[in-house]
Amino acid sequence: MKIIIVGAGIAGLSTAWALTRRGIEVTLLEQGPIPNPLSASGDQHRIIRRAYGAQGGYQRRIGEAYAAWDRMWDDLGARHLVDTGFLLLCRVTGDEADGMRDGLVAGGYAFEDFSAAEAEQRYPFLDGGSLRYGTYSPEGGVLLCQKIAGGLRDWLKARNVDVRANTRVASVDAAAGSVCLEDGEVLSADRIVVTAGAWALGLLPALSERLTTYRTAVAYLTPPHDLQAHWEAAPVILSTGGPVEGYVIPPVAGTGLKVGAGVHKRLGEPDQNRVPEPGEGLSLRNLMAPPFSRIDEYGVADVVTCAYTFTSDEHFFLEETGKAVVVSACSGHGYKFGAVVGEKIAEGLVEDTMQSQRLWLEARD
Incomplete structure (x- = not known):
């Protein structure tokens, strides 16, 4: 299986990490540097916390998020989380x-x-x-975004993953399972994962109905x-x-x-x-x-x-269209789930359980 991931924010990097751990061939494309300061996950730090108010599904999933981060820290050889409460x-x-x-x-x-x-x-x-x-x-703290992105980038490159920074995708052909780069090069794969954040709508305009x-x-x-x-x-x-x-x-x-x-x-x-x-x-x-x-x-x-x-209700978003999977674990609160989102997407691709992963990501239970 070969996977192309469009977007190297935390969701794209984590998906590449989780797929690589499973032995899957990955190409990761990012329009800017990695980390990209313009991306939603390119800032200095983000919050992880248990409290979620009425969104009890996310509150219950924080334990899985922490466990996924721990697996990532083991691979990176560094813990980029400060436990402040x-x-x-x-x-x-x-x-x-x-x-x-x-x-x-x-x-x-x-x-x-x-x-x-x-x-x-x-x-x-x-x-x-x-x-x-x-x-x-005490169940909360600070995730150090730039250190996480840099660590994942280096971990992937050390395993000969095809990581391409400053590579803009001009279009995605979901039916064919291909992407066309701005320079005209066409790349094909078994599946395309679009984790391009706010730029995903430019690649797949139909998403504007829900995002x-x-x-x-x-x-x-x-x-x-x-x-x-x-x-x-x-x-x-x-x-x-x-x-x-x-x-x-x-x-x-x-x-x-x-x-x-x-x-x-x-x-x-x-x-x-x-x-x-x-x-x-x-x-x-x-x-x-x-x-x-x-x-x-x-x-x-x-x-x-x-x-x-x-999304209108601030739950995460996952949609399959042709050979493409679009993931938007955002709505302003997605970073804390970055590692486990990557694992869920990788599991869905490899084990053909994407709809189960969608239900997990939407967290309505």
């Missing part, structure tokens, strides 16, 4: 943090609650007066000097509470302090508006107050734009 900050009844805590309760998972005053005492960068309560769980592309951004902040050590020891903040769907990744293992917000997104093609807008970083920073205190003292070190595909 995660924090939920509830500001109003029924906000995102409140809902995620309810999901932990429903699933029977352990956590610790503490008061608003105790939250400020534990984490001096918080304004306790803006909070109802805090919730902490929508959004442009968003995150900001890297420089905290006040006296709060730097507190941030370096902080957990991931999975939800800052209130209406903005804010999240924070602390500066660990040489990374920056990253902030983002679910409300900061808009419709957009993946190659459009990728240069940050004037003042965009300050806008993202200011969405963090509350619950941050002293927000005006934080500098903006960098702003990184991202392009994501979303």
Whole structure:
């Protein structure tokens, strides 16, 4: 069996890794460098966590995700995961943090609650007066995306996998099982796996009926000097509470302090508006107050734009069309499942169980 994978973000790299472990011949194509800073998984770091609110299926699958990452760490010879735990900050009844805590309760998972005053005492960068309560769980942390991508790239090359960076695919012929490169070269295989993220719609326009592309951004902040050590020891903040769907990744293992917000997104093609807008970083920073205190003292070190595909209900997407399999484990929360997604796709291809893998990825049970 020969497989062509289009797109070397975390899903494509992990699928190539899992197939290679099974002895399958793989060609991996990426339009930019690996890691690609424009891809959804090309940034410094991402969150892994147990809490998922009403999406209990994903909450129950996190154990499998951790196990797959462990298998990958064994192969790479390095563990690119920092176990920080995660924090939920509830500001109003029924906000995102409140809902995620309810999901932990429903699933029977352990956590610790503490008061608003105790939250400020534990984490001096918080304004306790803006909070109802805090919730902490040790089952979460920071995945180091660039180190993972670089490690997988090198692991694949060391096993003579055909890894082609800076190789743009112009079209996919799902019926024939072939791809045409921008330079006119045509490659054929038994199956094509499209893990091109937001660029998949350009290759297979019919996907637009079920997938929508959004442009968003995150900001890297420089905290006040006296709060730097507190941030370096902080957990991931999975939800800052209130209406903005804010999240924070602390500066660990040489990374920056990253902030983002679910409300900061808009419709957009993946190659459009990728240069940050004037003042965009300050806008993202200011969405963090509350619950941050002293927000005006934080500098903006960098702003990184991202392009994501979303399904209408934010569940993952898998579709077979001809000899092609299109995978979009995204909707803004896919990275944490990257290793296990690769394993599931490889299993589906080799054992002809792709529909079972689709049900796993959609996580509706």
